[in-house]
Amino acid sequence: MDPLHLKKLNAERRARRAAILVTDLGDGRDRMVREGDTVAGELGEAIVKAFRSGNSGSVVAEGRNFFLNVHLPQPRLVVIGAVHISQALAPMAQIAGYPLEIIDPRTAFATDDRFPDVTLFAEWPEDVLKAHPLDGYTALAALTHDPKIDDFALKAALDADCFYIGALGSRKTHAKRVERLMAMGAPSEGIEKIHAPIGLDIGSASPGEIAVAVLAEVIRAFRSRGTARLPKGQAA
């Protein structure tokens, strides 16, 4: 492996950006490809597919045998609101392999007693997201339906191009939210990506059931990255 390529690869991994190390198994030469870089031909097609699936493996392209080692950042979930749904969502998300953080400035809600074993910030999203920025491998679920708490985080998620953005609230609540986000300067094509009402339409009623619907929607968004958008779920 080329030492320079290892350094570049590790820099991408530290920064939570996706990269593939492409090794020609014939001559041992390698290169590092970032997500979004253009690579021509059959190899380029295989690289696009590998970024989407996250699966490493060998491919034959242009008559040569390449190994693609795919390094995707760990997808994670940031939840705004230390609410009842979040209490159910926290253990489920972690079991499913989506490490989770909860942010809620209301200290009566964000208590270790209500959220044991969870990364919890009893602070404003404005402050937490400065130190722990969102990125394309982060999902954001805004669950307080309090504009003072949710709106900044939703705008930040749009700016960071989070792979999933969901917001709790009825259609009426969401229509008002859309107006506020537009006033904050969010582009309408971004706002359209917000899943609201939040969660897949499985008829969820209880907080635990809504948590399942939200988590399923997050997983679907992650696994369909880069493909045509699936119809939005309608629930909660």
Added chain:
Amino acid sequence: MQNTAHLDESRDPLIIAEGWMKNGKDVAIATVVETWGSAPRPVGSHLVIDAEGNFHGSVSGGCVEGAVVSEAADVIESGKPRMLEFGVADETAWQVGLSCGGRIKVYVERLG
């Protein structure tokens, strides 16, 4: 149950390999490039080895690491990459909860 969204730098083989390189060590990197059956570590997994035989990471459940480490010494010496193929012992396959055995292909190359 707590898992993390960030690299565990003290255990990440590629981060360790970079650190070894900075300290002037000769390093080999082994990568699982293909698996059949019940291989214990997925394709893409790394074992990194220095010239003294110190290693981090894994390419199997512990059954072929010894062989990879000794091959790595030759690879560091010659600079020529090697493709190794192993049948994972049934006992190991049993320990990982699959009793059908498995095979893995491991690519070993020198860093630099």
